[in-house]
Amino acid sequence: xxxxxxxxxxxxxxxxxxxxxxxxxxxxxxxxxxxxxxxxxxxxxxxxxxxxxxxxxxxxxxxxxxxxxxxxxxxxxxxxxxxxxxxxx
Amino acid sequence: xxxxxxxxxxxxxxxxxxxxxxxxxxxxxxxxxxxxxxxxxxxxxxxxxxxxxxxxxxxxxxxxxxxxxxxxxxxxxxxxxxxxxxxxxxxxxxxxxxxxxxxxxxxxxxxxxxxxxxxxxxxxxxxxxxxxxxxxxxxxxxxxxxxxxxxxxxxxxxxxxxxxxxxxxxxxxxxxxxxxxxxxxxxxxxxxxxxxxxx
Numbered sequence: 169x170x171x172x173x174x175x176x177x178x179x180x181x182x183x184x185x186x187x188x189x190x191x192x193x194x195x196x197x198x199x200x201x202x203x204x205x206x207x208x209x210x211x212x213x214x215x216x217x218x219x220x221x222x223x224x225x226x227x228x229x230x231x232x233x234x235x236x237x238x239x240x241x242x243x244x245x246x247x248x249x250x251x252x253x254x255x256x257x
Numbered sequence: 258x259x260x261x262x263x264x265x266x267x268x269x270x271x272x273x274x275x276x277x278x279x280x281x282x283x284x285x286x287x288x289x290x291x292x293x294x295x296x297x298x299x300x301x302x303x304x305x306x307x308x309x310x311x312x313x314x315x316x317x318x319x320x321x322x323x324x325x326x327x328x329x330x331x332x333x334x335x336x337x338x339x340x341x342x343x344x345x346x347x348x349x350x351x352x353x354x355x356x357x358x359x360x361x362x363x364x365x366x367x368x369x370x371x372x373x374x375x376x377x378x379x380x381x382x383x384x385x386x387x388x389x390x391x392x393x394x395x396x397x398x399x400x401x402x403x404x405x406x407x408x409x410x411x412x413x414x415x416x417x418x419x420x421x422x423x424x425x426x427x428x429x430x431x432x433x434x435x436x437x438x439x440x441x442x443x444x445x446x447x448x449x450x451x452x453x454x455x456x
Contacts (some may be wrong), residue, residue, distance in 0.1 A: 185409050198436060202443050205401035215400070216290055225381045225411030226404055232290070 170194060171203060172241045175213060175233045182231050204231055212237035270305075277309040281317060382414055382430035383407040386437060394444070402440035406433060 174187050181190075184204060188195045195203075207213045214234050217227035233241070280296055300307040390403045410433025417426035 183409065184405055185413075198439060201402060201406050201436070201440050204405070205440070205444070208401055215405075220412065225415070226383075226387060226408040228408045228412060229405040230290075 169241070169244050171200075171207065172212065172233060172237055172244075175231055175237070176241060183228055184231070187231070207237070212240060273303070273305055273309050274313070277306065277313050280310055281313050285317075381411045383410050383433055383437075386434060390437070390441070394441070398441075398444040398448070402444045403437055406436050406440060409433070410436070 170191060171187060174190050175182055184200050185197070187204075188197050188200055204213065208215060208231075211234055213231050216230045216232060218230050219227045276299070280299065283292060284296060300310065387404065387407045391399050394403065410429060413429045413433075414426050417423075417429055
């Protein structure tokens with residue numbers, strides 16, 4: 169839920185490392201990729217490969233909520249599950 | 258003999274150039290998919306739009322690379338050469354004139370050890386690992402669990418090198434390689450479990 173609510177803010181940077189920073193210590197660098205991969209497997213988020221402007225490395229993955237992810241997040245809000253509210257923007 | 262006057266749309270061209278520069282800045286600042294869609298629409302509106310954008314982008318990138326490659330103490334940064342200028346390095350290595358000039362006129366700053374290092378560092382860290390993983394793993398596992406880690410590591414590595422933090426860059430590379438392992442193991446184990454239980 170924390171990741172989904174962080175991804176809800178579309179204007180923010182939604183790379184994996186940016187999510188780790190935005191979570192303020194609640195997400196770890198070592199597990200964020202596995203968690204994001206599992207969320208993608210469940211079709212809650214989708215990945216956009218963004219090519220680099222500065223070097224010729226692999227394209228970075230930017231994550232976005234899918235329609236299903238938004239509905240799950242809305243349902244979590246209704247049921248009172250903990251989300252990222254209250255974290256620093 | 259009179260030739261027909263050629264109309265140069267100066268004002269509109271200046272407008273296109275200004276718009277292209279604005280798009281270049283906006284796309285550099287943020288990688289918003291919606292912004293990308295708007296940009297594609299702008300390109301589709303006139304064939305000159307994309308041409309002018311690509312021309313400006315090429316100049317921008319070249320300038321950025323030159324700024325990063327600028328030697329601060331008179332020596333060329335081997336890591337940056339490896340990252341940004343692989344073709345140039347390989348070309349110099351095979352160019353007999355370059356070899357001769359190196360032999361005839363060694364400068365005070367040039368050390369043989371550095372030259373060997375320049376020859377070795379020609380790829381971003383993780384490039385070989387990505388190639389091996391792409392070969393061994395399925396496309397979905399590679400895309401979900403391996404590529405994001407390596408891509409983020411490469412981005413951090415280049416940032417550190419550009420800031421001159423060489424030791425931190427090496428640490429980022431080592432840490433990135435170790436981070437790949439849990440994702441790899443998780444993906445393989447979960448696939449095996451699913452296969453075992455027939456899910």
